[in-house]
Amino acid sequence: MINGFTLHETATAPAASAEILNGVQKAWGFVPNLHRVLAESPAALEAYSTLWGIAEKTGFTPQERNIVYLAIIYENECTYCMAGHTNLSRMAKVDNAAIAAVREGRPIADAKLEALRQFAAKVTRQRGVVSQADVAAFKAAGYDNRAVLDVLVLAATKLISNYTNHLAETPNDSFMKGAEWTPPGKLKPAA
Structure with missing residues (x-):
């Protein structure tokens, strides 16, 4: 247990x-x-x-999907999922520098992926309450309304896993070795 x-x-x-x-x-x-x-x-x-x-059926490429997952995981501070998705992102051929940037809360060099990271992070951090300017910036980077809604599919997926891992303090699996992560520590349990 x-x-x-x-x-x-x-x-x-x-x-x-x-x-x-x-x-x-x-x-x-x-x-x-x-x-x-x-x-x-x-x-x-x-x-x-x-x-x-x-x-898997969203309009995102495997690389984009993993950037979204990592951005959401970062905001939710899920150590289990960050370790797992770091290695899954490597398997999906996401650039190591991009993975490191998201894990560290830094911008990604690729402008389109950075817009995706920022939008996914804002949707997660602000529980879907983003401004018209946020949506416009996301679309200006080359995304559309489908992508806006597809971010929500990925956010719903990670809500279940991230919250479960917080509640259960799920131990890492062996394939995660070397991808451990210390979150920024912004989230604190309620008193």
């Missing part, structure tokens, strides 16, 4: 979750600790798994 949450195996998970965990095992070759925690709630695990699949 971690912070009161069980790291489920298919044998300990509710039946509806076990089926999803088996699918994750087949697709990834292992079951990440996040999924093992989410397995406690078949609805939560299904929601995350479904949104993850839907996120």
